[in-house]
Amino acid sequence: MRALSQLPANVKQYLVITGNYWAFTLTDGALRMLVVLYFHDLGYGPLSIAMLFLFYEFFGVVTNLVGGWLGARIGLNKTMNIGLALQIVALGMLLVEASWLTVPWVMAAQALSGIAKDLNKMSAKSSIKVLVPENANQSLYKWVALLTGSKNALKGIGFFLGGALLAAFEFQGAILIMWVALAIVWLFSLWALKDDLGKAKYKPKFKDLLSKSRAINTLSAARLFLFGARDVWFVIALPVYLSMTLEWDHWLVGGFMAAWIIGYGVIQAFAPNFTGKKQGKTPDGRAALFWALSLTLIPAAIALSLDVSEQWNTTILISGLLLFGALFAINSSLHSYLIVLYAKGDGVSLDVGFYYMANAMGRLIGTILSGLLFESYGLVTCLWVSSGFILITSILSISLPRHRHRQQP
Numbered sequence: 001m002r003a004l005s006q007l008p009a010n011v012k013q014y015l016v017i018t019g020n021y022w023a024f025t026l027t028d029g030a031l032r033m034l035v036v037l038y039f040h041d042l043g044y045g046p047l048s049i050a051m052l053f054l055f056y057e058f059f060g061v062v063t064n065l066v067g068g069w070l071g072a073r074i075g076l077n078k079t080m081n082i083g084l085a086l087q088i089v090a091l092g093m094l095l096v097e098a099s100w101l102t103v104p105w106v107m108a109a110q111a112l113s114g115i116a117k118d119l120n121k122m123s124a125k126s127s128i129k130v131l132v133p134e135n136a137n138q139s140l141y142k143w144v145a146l147l148t149g150s151k152n153a154l155k156g157i158g159f160f161l162g163g164a165l166l167a168a169f170e171f172q173g174a175i176l177i178m179w180v181a182l183a184i185v186w187l188f189s190l191w192a193l194k195d196d197l198g199k200a201k202y203k204p205k206f207k208d209l210l211s212k213s214r215a216i217n218t219l220s221a222a223r224l225f226l227f228g229a230r231d232v233w234f235v236i237a238l239p240v241y242l243s244m245t246l247e248w249d250h251w252l253v254g255g256f257m258a259a260w261i262i263g264y265g266v267i268q269a270f271a272p273n274f275t276g277k278k279q280g281k282t283p284d285g286r287a288a289l290f291w292a293l294s295l296t297l298i299p300a301a302i303a304l305s306l307d308v309s310e311q312w313n314t315t316i317l318i319s320g321l322l323l324f325g326a327l328f329a330i331n332s333s334l335h336s337y338l339i340v341l342y343a344k345g346d347g348v349s350l351d352v353g354f355y356y357m358a359n360a361m362g363r364l365i366g367t368i369l370s371g372l373l374f375e376s377y378g379l380v381t382c383l384w385v386s387s388g389f390i391l392i393t394s395i396l397s398i399s400l401p402r403h404r405h406r407q408q409p
Contacts, residue, residue: 014127014128017127017193019185020080020124021121021124021151022151024084024087024185026155026161028087029155029158029258030158030161030174031090031113032162033158033159033254033258034165035052035053036254037163037166037254039052052110053110053114054367056113058111061361062115062357063114063115063122064118064357064360065357067118067349067353068126068349068352069349070349071122072349076127077193079119079122079123079349081189081190081193083116083117083118083119083123084116084186085116086112086116087113087120087182088179088182088186092179093105093108094109095179098171121356122349122352122353124147124151125147128143128147129352137282140337142272144336145271148268148333149271149329149333151265153264155265156258156265159258160258162174163254165178214399216342219335219339219342219355220339220354222288222396223358224358224359225362226331227332228362228369231362231363231365231370232382232385233370233379233382235366235370236370236374237373238257238321239257246314264328267325267326267329267330268332271333275334283337284402285397285398288335289398289400292394293394295324295331296391298327299320299383299387300387306379306380306383339355
């Protein structure tokens with residue numbers, strides 16, 4: 001405790017924010033797995049279960065846009081704590097008797113959880129811009145990558161946690177344990193976070209939500225297609241394909257997806273090592289274009305291979321998925337750094353919230369297309385659409401700003 005008290009104020013704030021984000025992410029991943037497994041046991045099919053999360057994704061679009069404006073007006077500490085409080089309410093909604101756990105009720109709880117998640121994420125990502133010294137771009141990239149990567153790794157661990165809690169304590173007991181744990185984190189956060197964190201010196205008007213620089217607009221559009229490209233085959237099509245076509249059981253499907261997300265998060269955290277850190281460089285628009293182009297051909301190659309040889313489908317799909325995950329993680333981490341770099345220091349959450357609104361829109365479009373395309377045409381079509389989306393990301397990345405001078409370390 002003495003060592004913690006001697007840390008610089010900005011480091012202590014970063015640790016509190018990261019702890020909040022980690023705790024929230026664990027409950028978010030665990031809650032998703034609990035809902036999936038619980039409703040599967042009740043006899044719901046994969047597509048029906050996926051639709052339970054439709055509002056979770058939809059409200060992310062609205063929350064990121066409005067939440068960025070709210071964070072600039074009232075401070076990121078408040079939006080982060082509001083997000084934690086809403087997740088506690090969402091968990092509380094699931095503590096009712098089993099007869100109350102109807103599809104509309106669970107969809108409403110998931111909608112609230114989606115709002116909470118995006119308030120929490122927007123607050124955490126925006127806070128780094130405030131806490132890292134100006135022009136320390138390598139440090140900024142390192143901390144953004146670490147926060148982003150650790151979040152996704154913990155989300156995967158949350159999947160395992162949800163299954164373990166369900167097996168040990170059943171649905172109600174698992175939800176209660178998470179509710180108590182998150183309530184403790186929330187109370188600590190109310191006490192520990194600075195009141196003025198990220199609050200703009202001016203009072204941004206609502207019209208400022210859509211008034212962005214060309215770089216932010218371009219990066220946001222690229223992000224939309226990047227995440228649409230992932231979710232169009234990963235969210236629904238892939239787990240259903242693994243279950244129905246390859247005949248994997250549900251535990252194997254869930255475990256594999258969780259392990260993939262953990263690995264994806266680890267690579268995100270180390271993304272600076274792949275994008276020029278050893279040469280003392282920080283990435284720019286040129287790097288975003290290079291890594292997007294590197295990813296473009298992967299889904300197309302998997303699609304072609306699946307068409308050519310059915311005998312090796314499992315090997316092709318798993319190998320391709322691992323390669324896609326590694327390259328996608330670098331693309332995602334690089335984008336996360338660039339938005340924090342491009343964002344204005346005063347009222348940073350306005351720009352970050354707008355960007356993550358585009359991110360949520362991409363996830364929503366990808367989720368809907370994943371179900372529709374897979375049901376009508378199959379996994380191969382989803383993969384071709386994925387490659388098309390990444391190609392659009394690459395084209396958009398051409399106009400992203402490039403360094404005109406050497407960045408400061």
